[in-house]
Amino acid sequence: MPNSSRCWSRAAIRKTKSNRQKASGTGTDFAAHLEAWYERERRDLPWRSTEDPYRILVSEVMLQQTRAQTVIPYYLRFLDRFPDARALAEAREADVLTLWSGLGYYARARNLQRAARAVVAAGAFPRDYDRIRELPGVGPYTAAAVASIAFGAPHAVVDGNVLRVISRVQDDAGDIQSPRTRARFQQIADGWLEGRRPGLFNQAMMELGATVCLPRGPRCTVCPVETFCQAHQTGRQHELPVKGGKRVADRIHVQVMIAVRNGSVLLRRRSAAETLMAGFWELPAPGDLPGCRSSRVIGSFRHSITHHHYTITVLEGAVPAVPLGFHWRRINRLAGVPLTTITRKALGLMASAPGAERAVATHGRKHG
DNA sequence: AATTCGGGGGA
DNA sequence: TCCCCAGAATT
Numbered sequence: 001m002p003n004s005s006r007c008w009s010r011a012a013i014r015k016t017k018s019n020r021q022k023a024s025g026t027g028t029d030f031a032a033h034l035e036a037w038y039e040r041e042r043r044d045l046p047w048r049s050t051e052d053p054y055r056i057l058v059s060e061v062m063l064q065q066t067r068a069q070t071v072i073p074y075y076l077r078f079l080d081r082f083p084d085a086r087a088l089a090e091a092r093e094a095d096v097l098t099l100w101s102g103l104g105y106y107a108r109a110r111n112l113q114r115a116a117r118a119v120v121a122a123g124a125f126p127r128d129y130d131r132i133r134e135l136p137g138v139g140p141y142t143a144a145a146v147a148s149i150a151f152g153a154p155h156a157v158v159d160g161n162v163l164r165v166i167s168r169v170q171d172d173a174g175d176i177q178s179p180r181t182r183a184r185f186q187q188i189a190d191g192w193l194e195g196r197r198p199g200l201f202n203q204a205m206m207e208l209g210a211t212v213c214l215p216r217g218p219r220c221t222v223c224p225v226e227t228f229c230q231a232h233q234t235g236r237q238h239e240l241p242v243k244g245g246k247r248v249a250d251r252i253h254v255q256v257m258i259a260v261r262n263g264s265v266l267l268r269r270r271s272a273a274e275t276l277m278a279g280f281w282e283l284p285a286p287g288d289l290p291g292c293r294s295s296r297v298i299g300s301f302r303h304s305i306t307h308h309h310y311t312i313t314v315l316e317g318a319v320p321a322v323p324l325g326f327h328w329r330r331i332n333r334l335a336g337v338p339l340t341t342i343t344r345k346a347l348g349l350m351a352s353a354p355g356a357e358r359a360v361a362t363h364g365r366k367h368g
Numbered sequence: 369a370a371t372t373c374g375g376g377g378g379a
Numbered sequence: 380t381c382c383c384c385a386g387a388a389t390t
Binding site: 139160161 | 388
């Protein structure tokens, strides 16, 4: 290597690399190899057999921070019930939330319905990135995904998979949490996408990250673009991507009470004003019920929400009167009610009684 | 720029 | 137990 190269700035080196790739067609070769692999090996997922922008949007929203295998049954049920934007726009919010219950990030469901209403009001699904981006719950990733997959618009998606693939292919140790690194990776992805079929290239990048370029244990031996990967050449693929910012989870102990009378259970509907899981139904805490009697502990289980780590103890009890804000709900009709996951788990504990001990054991440990 | 939102699955 | 997942909105 010439001595003069030591005087080059990082930017100059990067620019030279980029020029070399463009001149030799390396970026194009990379994309061609990747796409050929994708068309050969791609998983057969339900949202890959449609070009309906509404269905693409539903899938992309469900896939936000959620694994494909988890999404599949929710996606099928949701589209069976709401086959087009109009059906979703005209639905009751409680019905939408019920189908979403268990999938998490419930603001996604509300925003998706608002988006459907906007599409109906506009008379047609928006076709370009900027107007898709204006739909509620649609950020840079989802707008790029829908615009490229449904309409062939040239916008590269940059999700967790793509960040990981690019960090390794470029051997780039930038913190993928930082906006600067993300902007850099976005430009790289947009460059690779140039001249390709956008929807195909984007899905191929994500598929590579999801099935080959794994967070731990990347499967380089079966990777279709191994020869293009600079981290593989330097053996540093296991150290990438670099991700900063770690948080500590706090532990919280709570009690919930199951009060049953004449086939109904006492529940409270979280008000629309509550930030967290508004509109969902939940069990009372003993403190909510003046004069309640608790006869026994049914069991306990754990539940984690982001960095909050809950231990829930479930009590069986009776109430002298129905407190303000609570209602008796028929137990055999709870399938149509949006329940919080903690409530669903707690009721499941009761349902399996007297095998409650076994139900607790399936969650790993027993408390109380 | 930092936080928050859920739940599940794999190592 | 920890990390990650086809992110977005809010502060």
